[in-house]
Each structure stands twice: as C-alpha cells, then as structure tokens.
Amino acid sequence: MSVGEDRYESFATAVEDPYFGALLGTIDEPGGAxxxxxxxLATIEWWDAHGTGPTCAELIDAVFEIDDWDATIVDPGRTAFERREQLELLHRWLISYWTRVGTISFIPGHDDIVRPGRIEITTDAGRAEAE
Structure with a gap:
C-alpha cells in the first residue's frame, strides 16, 4: 500500500505542502475508506498473531509497508529534523482519522496499544481485502 497522492479538487490550499498532500491523498474517498x-484489518491480524494490538508505529508500518518515507514524500525544503516532525504529525493524523471513522480504537495517553474497531465493507476493494 502506498501513501495517497495529493490530487484533491474540492478546495485549494494557499501553500502546497508534501505532507499535507499525502494526508489528503490518503484519506480522500474512495481510497480513504x-x-x-x-x-x-491489520490491527485484527496483528492481534491474532501476537495476542495484543500493534503500537501506532507498528500499525503505520503494517498498513503502508514503506521503508523510506523521505523517498516517498519528497520535501527538500525542510531539514531532516523537520521532515521527521512532519512525518510524526502525518502518522498521528492518520491514527486519529482511523479512530474517528471507527476502524481502530486508540486513546492517546491511555496506553500504546491500538485495538480493533469496526470494519465496514462498503466497496469492492474492501470486500476483496476482507476475504
């Protein structure tokens, strides 16, 4: 799975930002669902395999399988430290989004474990993934 591209037409941003574009491209429908x-599903699979849920970082790795985020989200205008901060923010937003839509359950500050939420199969791609 790859991070979504920043092809969004519903609004225009004042400044183009590679991390914001990746976030919008990842949660944009229909790919967001x-x-x-x-x-x-990755949370459930992790739970079945390990007897506990993944951490947020482990879940992000399981969903995207990206080894080099700097090659995936190119942002030469930021320092390596700033890119790490932006990437952490992107990951927190994704965890928050997935929690809000109910596919996972995570309470920041409670513990580090992500728990399964409800899985709604509404698209053909979702059906194929669930089987």
Missing part, C-alpha cells in the same frame, strides 16, 4: 479498513 479502503485505507481505513486496511488499518482495522
């Missing part, structure tokens, strides 16, 4: 369901 697929990615959210994938996060829920």
């Amino acid at each position: 697929f990615t959210a369901n994938r996060a829920g």
